[in-house]
Amino acid sequence: MATGIKDRTAVIGMGCTKFGERYDCGKEDLLVEAVHEALEDAGIEFNAIDAFWFGTMNTDYAGTAFSQRLKSQYKPVTRIENFCCTGSDVFRNACYAVATGEFDVVMAIGLEKLKDSGMSGGFGFPIDYDRTEPELSAPAMFGMLAPAYAGKYGVTYDQMREVLPRIAYKNHYNGSLNPKAMFRQEIPLDQIKKSPMIAAPYLTIMDCSGVSDGCACAIITRTETAQRFRKDPMYVKAMELTAGPAHSQMHQSYDFTTIVETNQAAERAYKKAGITDPRTQISLAEVHDCFTITELILYEDLLFSERGQAWKDVLEGRFDLKGELPVNTDGGLKAFAHPVGASGLRMIYESWLQFHGRAGKRQLDDPKIGLAHNLGGMPWCGVAAITILGKELG
Amino acid sequence: MAGITAFGGYVPYNRLDRKQIGQAFGKPVSTGEKAVANYDEDSLTMSVAAALECCRGIDPKTVRGVYFATTTSPYKEKQCATNIAAALDLERNVRAADFTDSLRAGSAAMLAALDAARNGVTTLVAVGDSRLGAADGAYEADFGDGAAAFIFGSTGVIAELLDSYSVAVDFHDQWRAENDTFVRNWEDRFSVTQAYEPFVTEAVRGVLQKTGLKPGDFFKLVHYGATPRNQAALAAKLGFGPEQASDCLSKTVGNAGAASVPLMFVAALEDARPGDKILLVTYGEGSDALVFEVTEAISQLPPRRGVRSYLEHKRVAINYEKYLRWRELITFEPAKRPDQPRSSLPDYYRNYKKNYALYGCQCKACGTAQFPPTRVCVQCQAVDQMEPYRFYGKRGKVVTFVFDYLALSADPPNVDVVVDFEGGGRMFCNLVDCDLQSIKVGMDIEMTYRHLFTADGIHTYFWKATPQW
Numbered sequence: 064m065a066t067g068i069k070d071r072t073a074v075i076g077m078g079c080t081k082f083g084e085r086y087d088c089g090k091e092d093l094l095v096e097a098v099h100e101a102l103e104d105a106g107i108e109f110n111a112i113d114a115f116w117f118g119t120m121n122t123d124y125a126g127t128a129f130s131q132r133l134k135s136q137y138k139p140v141t142r143i144e145n146f147c148c149t150g151s152d153v154f155r156n157a158c159y160a161v162a163t164g165e166f167d168v169v170m171a172i173g174l175e176k177l178k179d180s181g182m183s184g185g186f187g188f189p190i191d192y193d194r195t196e197p198e199l200s201a202p203a204m205f206g207m208l209a210p211a212y213a214g215k216y217g218v219t220y221d222q223m224r225e226v227l228p229r230i231a232y233k234n235h236y237n238g239s240l241n242p243k244a245m246f247r248q249e250i251p252l253d254q255i256k257k258s259p260m261i262a263a264p265y266l267t268i269m270d271c272s273g274v275s276d277g278c279a280c281a282i283i284t285r286t287e288t289a290q291r292f293r294k295d296p297m298y299v300k301a302m303e304l305t306a307g308p309a310h311s312q313m314h315q316s317y318d319f320t321t322i323v324e325t326n327q328a329a330e331r332a333y334k335k336a337g338i339t340d341p342r343t344q345i346s347l348a349e350v351h352d353c354f355t356i357t358e359l360i361l362y363e364d365l366l367f368s369e370r371g372q373a374w375k376d377v378l379e380g381r382f383d384l385k386g387e388l389p390v391n392t393d394g395g396l397k398a399f400a401h402p403v404g405a406s407g408l409r410m411i412y413e414s415w416l417q418f419h420g421r422a423g424k425r426q427l428d429d430p431k432i433g434l435a436h437n438l439g440g441m442p443w444c445g446v447a448a449i450t451i452l453g454k455e456l457g
Numbered sequence: 458m459a460g461i462t463a464f465g466g467y468v469p470y471n472r473l474d475r476k477q478i479g480q481a482f483g484k485p486v487s488t489g490e491k492a493v494a495n496y497d498e499d500s501l502t503m504s505v506a507a508a509l510e511c512c513r514g515i516d517p518k519t520v521r522g523v524y525f526a527t528t529t530s531p532y533k534e535k536q537c538a539t540n541i542a543a544a545l546d547l548e549r550n551v552r553a554a555d556f557t558d559s560l561r562a563g564s565a566a567m568l569a570a571l572d573a574a575r576n577g578v579t580t581l582v583a584v585g586d587s588r589l590g591a592a593d594g595a596y597e598a599d600f601g602d603g604a605a606a607f608i609f610g611s612t613g614v615i616a617e618l619l620d621s622y623s624v625a626v627d628f629h630d631q632w633r634a635e636n637d638t639f640v641r642n643w644e645d646r647f648s649v650t651q652a653y654e655p656f657v658t659e660a661v662r663g664v665l666q667k668t669g670l671k672p673g674d675f676f677k678l679v680h681y682g683a684t685p686r687n688q689a690a691l692a693a694k695l696g697f698g699p700e701q702a703s704d705c706l707s708k709t710v711g712n713a714g715a716a717s718v719p720l721m722f723v724a725a726l727e728d729a730r731p732g733d734k735i736l737l738v739t740y741g742e743g744s745d746a747l748v749f750e751v752t753e754a755i756s757q758l759p760p761r762r763g764v765r766s767y768l769e770h771k772r773v774a775i776n777y778e779k780y781l782r783w784r785e786l787i788t789f790e791p792a793k794r795p796d797q798p799r800s801s802l803p804d805y806y807r808n809y810k811k812n813y814a815l816y817g818c819q820c821k822a823c824g825t826a827q828f829p830p831t832r833v834c835v836q837c838q839a840v841d842q843m844e845p846y847r848f849y850g851k852r853g854k855v856v857t858f859v860f861d862y863l864a865l866s867a868d869p870p871n872v873d874v875v876v877d878f879e880g881g882g883r884m885f886c887n888l889v890d891c892d893l894q895s896i897k898v899g900m901d902i903e904m905t906y907r908h909l910f911t912a913d914g915i916h917t918y919f920w921k922a923t924p925q926w
Contacts, residue, residue: 180795181793182793182794191801191803191804192800192804193805193807193808194798194799194805194910195800195808195812195919197873198797198864199871200863203861203864203871203873207857207859208857210857210859211856211857211898214898260862261862262859262860262861263860265859309835310835310836312883312885313828313831314835314836314883315882318856
């Protein structure tokens, strides 16, 4: 009978690069920047790390993508790719490994270098298949959720075009307070609303997050050894990962107002972490706001809002920095930006900063529980990851 | 008795008002509209559309041969009749052949199919064309796109072949050499006086003599005309009245090349009654003349879309620049998107039934219809309990949609829809030949066979949705 590993692993140091168009940096530069911030944070030497979990979606291949750049000395490096959940999944696997007792100190790293490709957005998948499926851009995939949500809950077009820009506005505002964010400008709501359509009828360019370069990492050990490194580690309460069976894609019962993978991951993660009322027990949440409509629907899948009510909660400011449940306090994918393989760890990094009072102008008042959620693939067939983190044991 | 047992037509939804061409070059052009194949249509897809109309109510297994006729085959080397056969879900053991390179390719295929029908081989002929004239030339304005299809058999004949007469002369009227994109021609008076009029006259006189019929015996003369003026003049010279000569569709479709006379023939069959005789005459390096007599069986043919309904089903909104783009006659700035790789041919071939005839599967354990076909049921997880299940012909409704301005497209935005089919099953696909304002959740759609893209010389064809009409 599985007992879970709640509170059995702890983070003792984290690093995260500035995200953005890092034309000044190669992959090695990004790795050194994040890894060395984490090592200094934890106060340990690089060679004290026993094993590495390295995630990137399509920046490079295999463990050598890490080892040849950081010169790790013949230690295990596992490369993981799991769409946008890559960063969460390296963290998850690193935690499991250290929990077994096989290793004492491990590192989870996520890296993505997208701006060297010459594409303003998106990335190709070098997979051989018959290519008869329609080539949907990512905004189009998630844009399909908007008419369904509006239709099911009777939200008018004009109301939707109030709600979605409001989410973008919030995340840009939060990002303006984050020195590592790609976009550091507060953007007036009117300007957001006037942005050109990219996945009509609901999503404009300002409803999309930006792809970027970036790297983030975490150093993890077992809770009982964490005290050797620092008095204030961050405890891992629960980790969940779901990969969908394409039921939503192939079965008519799916109505495009939910992302089942996320909802299932949330239910299971809350159970593991002992969370019964996410709205009040969670201090901050970093969620996968690849598009504003995604964030809207996630509020309901993560049980932050009742079904059909999230759009009202957005307008009431529930998820603002000063709201009841602040979401994407670091600017989220929207403003901090989205280096795919690094994003999961970037989300965890925000809890790390908030728990240590290091979040600067966006610092919350004594947060205790942080949630990081990301999803990858398509709303109807994808992966979702949830990591719940605590400032305290228990 | 051998003859036609079924027919179908196809005219693409998009029409270019010839005024647009006149405006582009600042000089007068002929009036009316030309039918323009969408960016994802070609002579093959239009032929499939006509063939599917032709096959309404017919068990595909009864069709034992497929001939494709065109002057604009998507491939210089590789048969396309096999592609049509697969899209129609015919059996593998059919005869297949392409008839190409001549305006007379359609009638050549029809004559061959009639020979096959007399030998008991029920054969479908699909004729489609999408020819290009160089910019600012008469052909650019005159040419239009379209397709027609006929089944030839010896039972259930709706129009019996009474006789035929063929003339074959090597003559340069219109031609394209190996690397030519646009149709070339000699000075037209030479062609009209030395080829068109004498060849057609010779064929018509020949078949009239063989059958003992006179012009007055015919309901319609369906004869090729490079221009309506030439066509009308020749009809009069041959002794046919203006009411007998078929509209060559120059104002509504344009000159559809090898498909021109076949389309006119479909229009004539739509209007014909039992006992009517129709004289079909093609032209190009000679002439084929075929005499048909319509039978009582025509009244039992299930309703279908012929030429008349397609002439009304149209959008005349495209401009000349869009036409140039669709025919890839101007170079566009490439999207800053990853290159689209070619289809994996092994994967495309493994998915043969899915890709050509739009098959999914249905689980024998739980009854769920699903697309794409899979071995493990998405609903009950039963393994290898699947039966083939064809989605083509099932009613579909739009569940949700999006207009994608980012995806690579020759007609942005790409319209992506999720379609739920009556009886179960869901599919993600593009929606084409639609007006953006009219798209809504719950709208009815039908499926249409289209050209998705070309990479490394491989044309990838698959199905898209279009509003039900």
